[in-house]
Amino acid sequence: MTGQNPVFIPGPTNIPDRLRYAMSIQSMDHRAPDFVELLSPVLADLKKVFKTRTGQVISFPGSGTGGWEAAITNTLSPGDKVLVARFGMFSHRWIDLCQRHNLDVEVIECEWGTGAPADLYGQRLAADKDHQIKAVLVTHNETATGVRSDIGAVRKAMDETDHPAMLYVDCVSSLASMDFRMDEWGVDLAVSGSQKGFMLATGMAIVGVSQKALAACETATCPRCYFDFRDMAGANAKGGYPYTPPLQIMYGLRESLDMLFEEGLDNVFARHYRIAEGVREAVRAWGLRLCAKSPDLYSDTVSAVYVPDGFDSNVLTDHAFDVYGVSFGIGLGEMANRAFRIGHLGSMTDVMALSGIAAIEMAMKDLDYPIEPGAGVAAAQNYYRATARRPQLQAA
Numbered sequence: 571m572t573g574q575n576p577v578f579i580p581g582p583t584n585i586p587d588r589l590r591y592a593m594s595i596q597s598m599d600h601r602a603p604d605f606v607e608l609l610s611p612v613l614a615d616l617k618k619v620f621k622t623r624t625g626q627v628i629s630f631p632g633s634g635t636g637g638w639e640a641a642i643t644n645t646l647s648p649g650d651k652v653l654v655a656r657f658g659m660f661s662h663r664w665i666d667l668c669q670r671h672n673l674d675v676e677v678i679e680c681e682w683g684t685g686a687p688a689d690l691y692g693q694r695l696a697a698d699k700d701h702q703i704k705a706v707l708v709t710h711n712e713t714a715t716g717v718r719s720d721i722g723a724v725r726k727a728m729d730e731t732d733h734p735a736m737l738y739v740d741c742v743s744s745l746a747s748m749d750f751r752m753d754e755w756g757v758d759l760a761v762s763g764s765q766k767g768f769m770l771a772t773g774m775a776i777v778g779v780s781q782k783a784l785a786a787c788e789t790a791t792c793p794r795c796y797f798d799f800r801d802m803a804g805a806n807a808k809g810g811y812p813y814t815p816p817l818q819i820m821y822g823l824r825e826s827l828d829m830l831f832e833e834g835l836d837n838v839f840a841r842h843y844r845i846a847e848g849v850r851e852a853v854r855a856w857g858l859r860l861c862a863k864s865p866d867l868y869s870d871t872v873s874a875v876y877v878p879d880g881f882d883s884n885v886l887t888d889h890a891f892d893v894y895g896v897s898f899g900i901g902l903g904e905m906a907n908r909a910f911r912i913g914h915l916g917s918m919t920d921v922m923a924l925s926g927i928a929a930i931e932m933a934m935k936d937l938d939y940p941i942e943p944g945a946g947v948a949a950a951q952n953y954y955r956a957t958a959r960r961p962q963l964q965a966a
């Protein structure tokens with residue numbers, strides 16, 4: 571029975587009923603005067619999620635990839651040099667997008683499973699005496715390997731070399747699930763989308779833009795039209811949209827922001843950490859290995875898990891889907907056939923996570939993986955029991 575089980579892919583994520591209902595609306599006129607009452611507070615509240623006071627949020631119909639393209643084309647010109655580390659499929663795809671826009675891409679090759687190398691970024695920037703590098707690109711949460719990078723450390727490396735390049739961060743699979751601090755980290759462009767931490771349908775690219783990045787639009791010459799920040803910001807300032815907005819998603823976003831603020835962002839992050847820890851306990855109990863090389867890199871939104879030698883992770887994820895009706899992330903790029911991914915972000919509880927752990931465990935057992943039946947579930951149960959918030963006992 572498809573649709574009954576939660577998905578364990580790192581986007582699109584499970585959509586809570588409350589948000590499905592919120593997105594179920596009749597068409598309305600986006601040129602009518604009341605559209606602004608929806609749009610303006612949503613844009614203002616999104617700033618709280620990005621943690622920016624000085625920046626602005628610009629959204630487009632699209633997905634995260636459209637957000638990348640918008641960030642690049644609005645602020646750079648063909649031939650501009652950008653510095654970027656490749657350590658997974660998403661950082662790789664961002665590099666590809668830059669190359670296709672004829673940017674001069676300087677790539678720092680890193681082993682997959684590692685994170686953004688702040689020291690190497692610092693060295694390349696220090697060597698760039700005449701400031702050819704216009705942009706530094708970092709993937710905050712590499713969804714292919716389950717690695718979270720330290721954006722503050724990259725900013726520090728940039729500051730230490732006094733380099734004027736702008737900082738572009740892909741936070742598609744981290745925003746609204748793990749802590750993100752646009753202003754504190756001096757991020758100029760922060761790219762996200764509707765279908766991950768915001769728990770919504772796919773359809774909106776959401777980009778945090780600093781004043782410096784907005785100013786760069788005036789001189790950047792990469793061709794753009796649909797994704798032009800100036801058209802969008804100009805229309806938004808008057809309470810409108812330059813073309814037809816994805817209204818259903820906008821209504822969903824209103825409700826999603828309400829849900830996030832009701833829970834409290836810090837509680838949202840703590841919930842993701844706790845759920846992820848339970849998953850990691852299960853991986854340990856199976857005797858399997860995470861792609862992320864060290865605990866400081868562990869992502870709280872997705873865990874990529876190597877399968878033992880001689881096994882094919884695609885066979886495993888296919889089996890879990892065919893037999894148990896549960897979707898897990900497949901291995902991407904270098905991780906293809908070698909690792910599967912458990913997405914645990916957005917609308918997720920410990921109990922939901924347990925069902926995913928149990929399902930993949932059954933699939934592994936069916937395929938004769940050398941694991942102890944129930945070991946992963948038991949380990950996660952123990953962790954969740956030990957860390958559950960229990961109601962205060964009434965004094966007799």
Ligand SMILES: *Cc1c(COP(=O)(O)O)cnc(C)c1O
Nearest residue numbers: 633634635660711713742743763
């Ligand atoms: C999901 C994701 C994207 C964007 O993908 P879309 O399918 O275009 O939304 C980009 N970067 C990361 C890290 C992601 O997880």
